[in-house]
Every structure is written in C-alpha cells, then in structure tokens.
Amino acid sequence: MFKNEDILKQLNWRYAVKRFDASKKISAADWEVLEQSLLLAPSSYGLQPWKFFIVQNPEVRKKLREASWRQSQVEDCSHFVVFTTRTDIIEKDIERFLERISQVRSVTMESLAGFKKSIMGDVIHGPRREVIKWWTHRQAYIAMGFLMETAALMSIDTCPLEGIEPNTYDQILNLQDSGYETIAAVALGYRSAEDKSQGNKKVRFDKNDVIQFV
Numbered sequence: 001m002f003k004n005e006d007i008l009k010q011l012n013w014r015y016a017v018k019r020f021d022a023s024k025k026i027s028a029a030d031w032e033v034l035e036q037s038l039l040l041a042p043s044s045y046g047l048q049p050w051k052f053f054i055v056q057n058p059e060v061r062k063k064l065r066e067a068s069w070r071q072s073q074v075e076d077c078s079h080f081v082v083f084t085t086r087t088d089i090i091e092k093d094i095e096r097f098l099e100r101i102s103q104v105r106s107v108t109m110e111s112l113a114g115f116k117k118s119i120m121g122d123v124i125h126g127p128r129r130e131v132i133k134w135w136t137h138r139q140a141y142i143a144m145g146f147l148m149e150t151a152a153l154m155s156i157d158t159c160p161l162e163g164i165e166p167n168t169y170d171q172i173l174n175l176q177d178s179g180y181e182t183i184a185a186v187a188l189g190y191r192s193a194e195d196k197s198q199g200n201k202k203v204r205f206d207k208n209d210v211i212q213f214v
Helices: 003-011 028-039 058-066 091-105 110-124 125-152 168-170
Strands: 050-055 079-086 158-160 180-189
Touching: 003 125, 028 079, 028 125, 050 058, 050 125, 058 079, 058 168, 079 125, 110 125, 110 180, 125 158, 125 180, 168 180
Parallel strands: none
Antiparallel strands: 050 079, 079 180, 158 180
16 A cells, blocks of 8 residues: 555656656556556446557557657657547447446346446436537546556656647547547656656645635
8 A cells, every 4th residue: 555645755756758768668567557557447337438549559659749749758658548439329338338247247137227227318318418429538538547647656657648639640540430539648658867847846726726625
C-alpha cells in the first residue's frame, strides 16, 4: 500500500512531458501493469465502449506525429496509446457484454435479463441515446485518468494529447467503418533530462476555489 505522502509526492512529480528520452523504454513487466490499468478502468454499466491502440510501428508513429501538430512525444515516447470509442452503442454490444458477465461469473443469461432491460432502457431507448457518442467519449477519459495515475505511481512519465487530428488518426489506423473513432492519445516513457518543463512549479487554484463541501 502506498502511504498518503508517497501518493502526493508522485502526483506532484507528474507533469505533461514535453520531451521524452527516446533511448529509455518501459519494461515488459511494467507495461503489463499499465495495460491492466486500462483493462481495469471503470465505465458506466461496465460496458467498456472503447478500444486502445498501442502504436509501436515507427512508420505509423511518424504519420501520427504529422497529425499531432508535429509534437515530438508521439515518436520519442516508449509506448503510444491511442484512445478510441464506439461511435454508437447497439443491442448487440450490450448482449456481448452480458455474455462476458455470464462467462466470468458463471451465471445464466436469463438471470441478467433485468440488468439488460435497465441498460437498454437508458442507452438504447432513453434520453442518453441522443448523446451516446459524447457519453462514450467521457467513459474513455476515465480510462485515460487510470492509466496516467498508475504510471505516476510507477514513476513512469506521460503526456496526454488532444492536440491531434482525430479524423486523420482514423484514416491512418484504418478505423473507417470499424465502429470506433479516435478521441485522444497518451504518450508514455521517461522524461528527457533536457526537458525544461520538468522544473516548472505546478499552477493550481487554491482548494477553496475548486472544492466545496455541501
């Protein structure tokens, strides 16, 4: 278990790396933990309306850098994760999830009928249907937070990227007609000693300005 002071130390240590040391790579054992943080991230109803692309191919990364305002982190980081989400949620997606529950928990599909009705009433037939794409986007940002905090606790650097061209990413990753679309990305690795940003103090509003007890 991390002590409270250790958690705060790592959260203060974390920053959005502007320059990675391309010679330093995340070990296979450490990457397994980071990968699990994505798999264990929570989502509404547990539906997991996402897919994470781990881009290691140098040529693909070069193309993605061009579609990322030429930010060097895309090519210099150890691991580059592209976050994509479902463009829609249909009954087939819900049934697939329920089948997985049945398999993992050794319960019958019949016993999950009430749960299915609840999800269907909200996601398929309810008002959420009108904003379903934006709803799936918000789910993915939860997973992004999980990944970045896990990395910070492991002293592994990250940089979230929304300064990208999602449609171009979709073309490069061949996502057209896949049912998924790009929303953001995260570069992971180890900061370069030459990254001047690492010495900057964090600028945050006072807690009384942003936290209110009711």
